[in-house]
Amino acid sequence: LDLFVIGADAGPDRLYRNNGDGTFSEVGAQAGVALEHLGSGAAAADFDGDGWTDLHVTSHGMPGLASPGHHRLYRNRGDGTFEEIAGRAGVATTSSTMGDGFGSAFGDVDLDGDLDLLVTGWQEGSLGNRLFVNNGDGTFSDVTEAAGITDDGIRGFAPCLADMTGDRYPEALIAADFGTSRYFVNNGDGTFTERTAASGTDETWAGMGGTVADFDGDGWLDWYVTAIFDEHGLGYGDGNKLYVNRGGGTFEESAASAGVDDGGWGWGTAGVDLNHDGMVDIIETNGWMREEYQGERAKLWINLGDGSFTDVATTAELTYDIQGLGLLHFDYDGDGDQDVALTSPAGDFRLYRNDLAGPAANWLRVFLDTTGVAGIAPHGLGSRVTVSAGDLEIHRWIVSCAHYLTSSELSAHFGLGSEDTVDEVRVEWPDGSVTIMSDVDANQTLTVSPG
Numbered sequence: 001l002d003l004f005v006i007g008a009d010a011g012p013d014r015l016y017r018n019n020g021d022g023t024f025s026e027v028g029a030q031a032g033v034a035l036e037h038l039g040s041g042a043a044a045a046d047f048d049g050d051g052w053t054d055l056h057v058t059s060h061g062m063p064g065l066a067s068p069g070h071h072r073l074y075r076n077r078g079d080g081t082f083e084e085i086a087g088r089a090g091v092a093t094t095s096s097t098m099g100d101g102f103g104s105a106f107g108d109v110d111l112d113g114d115l116d117l118l119v120t121g122w123q124e125g126s127l128g129n130r131l132f133v134n135n136g137d138g139t140f141s142d143v144t145e146a147a148g149i150t151d152d153g154i155r156g157f158a159p160c161l162a163d164m165t166g167d168r169y170p171e172a173l174i175a176a177d178f179g180t181s182r183y184f185v186n187n188g189d190g191t192f193t194e195r196t197a198a199s200g201t202d203e204t205w206a207g208m209g210g211t212v213a214d215f216d217g218d219g220w221l222d223w224y225v226t227a228i229f230d231e232h233g234l235g236y237g238d239g240n241k242l243y244v245n246r247g248g249g250t251f252e253e254s255a256a257s258a259g260v261d262d263g264g265w266g267w268g269t270a271g272v273d274l275n276h277d278g279m280v281d282i283i284e285t286n287g288w289m290r291e292e293y294q295g296e297r298a299k300l301w302i303n304l305g306d307g308s309f310t311d312v313a314t315t316a317e318l319t320y321d322i323q324g325l326g327l328l329h330f331d332y333d334g335d336g337d338q339d340v341a342l343t344s345p346a347g348d349f350r351l352y353r354n355d356l357a358g359p360a361a362n363w364l365r366v367f368l369d370t371t372g373v374a375g376i377a378p379h380g381l382g383s384r385v386t387v388s389a390g391d392l393e394i395h396r397w398i399v400s401c402a403h404y405l406t407s408s409e410l411s412a413h414f415g416l417g418s419e420d421t422v423d424e425v426r427v428e429w430p431d432g433s434v435t436i437m438s439d440v441d442a443n444q445t446l447t448v449s450p451g
Contacts, residue, residue: 006039010347041405045106046378052076058101066099095126103402107161108377120156160401175210205237209404213271220245226266265293268327268404276415279303285324326406362416382430385412389419
């Protein structure tokens with residue numbers, strides 16, 4: 001897996017090509033993506049279904065001049081280079097009045113087999129939270145208002161498209177500042193209904209980053225939103241929120257009881273099994289220029305399996321204590337465990353290699369390949385993958401979430417503990433079809449296609 005990094009104040013954007021030996025080579029200029037601009041966030045997915053991963057990059061404009069119309073959509077030519085087509089594709093602009101645009105996420109909102117795009121905007125009055133539907137011909141149409149994604153002052157940061165209700169149609173989740181986070185339920189007919197308060201997901205004040213995962217192992221996706229934990233009486237809110245999915249369209253907020261509400265001035269976050277015990281852990285970066293929020297170490301909350309988490313960042317040697325922003329996970333060295341990259345507004349980029357070993361660190365990593373398959377989105381986005389191994393039954397989803405200006409690898413990753421054989425791998429595709437594999441060896445990366 002390669003790595004794309006926004007340059008922002010540190011120079012042009014960079015593309016690090018993985019050399020396959022634990023090192024990377026920077027090839028941004030040769031690839032055609034080394035733009036120097038007011039870059040913000042990035043998401044990677046195969047929007048045109050040709051089998052090559054493309055890039056969407058949000059931008060506030062050129063250096064020294066923020067203005068609308070500068071988002072980038074880089075189409076992967078398949079030869080190591082990219083073609084910038086955002087204007088032609090209809091996704092260069094999210095706000096007509098100002099430079100705005102933060103996170104972006106791909107997903108198939110209408111289940112027609114191609115990838116649509118949700119982009120957030122934070123600037124007040126920009127109306128920059130937009131939903132673009134893929135027309136299937138290399139272009140997109142802005143359907144925000146027609147779809148019922150009402151931007152009534154949303155100060156959006158982190159979008160996510162994920163099926164929270166079990167009907168295969170992805171909901172639109174937006175982690176947003178100043179109490180404006182939103183939960184839109186997909187009606188399955190091209191429209192959404194705003195149900196933030198009705199679902200119980202309206203308790204976030206300063207929403208920043210977000211991730212979805214099955215944190216309690218009950219087979220439903222939950223939503224974790226980072227925010228500011230204010231212990232100084234500054235009016236910034238009461239911290240992160242963990243919305244546990246109770247089914248029936250409702251959630252229970254449990255961050256404080258789970259021990260994951262205080263992440264300082266929270267930013268990027270991700271849910272991933274970092275110790276391979278079969279349960280989803282939480283990693284979060286934080287920090288701000290105010291003295292009381294400086295120098296706090298990033299959080300690595302290990303899931304204890306009883307509804308609570310414990311922070312092991314110090315013992316795990318996650319030493320990141322500078323002001324953070326973005327965060328993502330991917331297995332860059334191909335050893336089966338998920339590694340972590342963190343970004344900072346100061347340009348300080350860090351890559352932490354996860355080094356699990358031993359008989360209780362077995363794993364399985366599943367990618368989905370739908371190339372040439374009509375009616376199912378690239379990467380199998382929206383698919384649910386369930387693994388049964390001994391007493392373990394683990395559920396993962398292939399989803400695109402902007403953790404905060406970032407996106408992680410599009411795989412289903414399973415920690416298996418001491419289980420060295422998987423009894424069954426079950427893929428439930430977004431079109432309702434199912435693929436089952438039996439007696440699968442652990443400790444390998446699988447690529448599964450429909451059928």
